[in-house]
Amino acid sequence: MSKNSEYLSMTKRSISWLFFIAFAIVVTYYFQGFSYKETFNSLPVSSAAKELPIYCVNTNKPQISITFDAAWGNEDTQKILNILKENNVKSTFFMTGGWVKQYPNDVKAIYEQGHDLGNHSANHKNMSSLSNEEICNELDPVTEDVKKLTSYQMNLFRPPYGDYDNHVIVKARECGYFSIQWSVDSLDWKNYGVDAIVNEVLNNKELKAGAIILMHNGAKYTAQALPKIIEGLKNKGYEIVPVSQLIYTDNYHINSEGKQIKNEQQTSTTKETVTMIN
Known part of the structure; x- marks a missing residue:
């Protein structure tokens, strides 16, 4: 070859x-x-489903909620309470454990005026980095301290920084809390000024029935902006109610956008990733 x-x-x-x-x-x-x-x-669908807090509520009522995070300072707390009282508005205050200990009289004043008292964790940590035991240790002491001061039993929880994952939401629920986020951020914490806060809320594309508005009791311009926001919301036809009156407490699901929906409102043609609560 x-x-x-x-x-x-x-x-x-x-x-x-x-x-x-x-x-x-x-x-x-x-x-x-x-x-x-x-x-x-x-695999079952639930294994891939993302657990979500309540960002807003699906409701036919023209209701929204204004919420305040209380973690640092109390300079404007009484001003805010006075404004809410003058306008016959009930709100929801999410308080850290440190704030509760430092300002017990403010906690009592919030309670006596008829507002919701919500849990914002003991130490304002990123909850998604904590173990299940640590999550309960961040929640339960705050609730116990508030109960000693007011007899109020907290069942609303807002994760610090809006930080959460599946195990945070599930464990908070097991500990007896509804996890509450927000759909409208006032951005008052950026200190852009009164008009900027008012515009951010009243012209927000997410401002609709069932919306939950985020504000802070310690931000620089919040107290000054609040009367205009309340007036603007009422002029738009909204009733301002505390979160405890806005949300459903049983027989609901939360869709993939974080909207809480009463189970009867889901049609047979609706296809969503949901967290079912019974």
């Missing part, structure tokens, strides 16, 4: 082997992919 013929024969054998190896790889990956797909599709 000549060298050229031998070289041609070796080339053909190499190509045949490469084709065979490529074919084997394709077949292997095909069946592995099929196996993976079958395994994923066989």
Whole structure:
């Protein structure tokens, strides 16, 4: 056999082997992919569902909630309470454990005026970084301290920084709390000024029935902006109620946007990723 013929024969054998190896790889990956797909599709839907707090509420009533986070300072707390009282508005205050200990008289004043008292954790930590035991340790002491001061039993919880994951929401629920986020951020914490806060709330695209508005009792311009916000909301036809009156406490689900929906309101054609609560 000549060298050229031998070289041609070796080339053909190499190509045949490469084709065979490529074919084997394709077949292997095909069946592995099929196996993976079958395994994923066989998983229950709930295992892939994301647990969410309540960002807003699906309601036919023209109601919204104004909420205040109380973590630092109390310079404007009494001003805010006076404004709420003058306008016959009830709100929700989410308080940290440190704030409760430092300003017990303010806690009592908030309670005596008929507002919701909500839990904002003991130490304002990123809750998603904590274990289940640590989560309960962040929640329960605040509730106990508030109960000693007022006899009020807290069941509303707002995660500090809006930080949460599945295990935070599930554990908070197991500890007896509804986790509450917000759909309208006033951005009062950025200290842009009164007009900026008022505009951010009243012209927010998410301002609609069932909205939950985030404000802070310690922000620089909040107390000055609050009367204009209340007036503007009322002029738009909204009734301002505390979160405890806005949300559903049983027989509801939360859709993929964080909207709390009464179960009877879900139609047979609706397809959503939901957290079911019974």
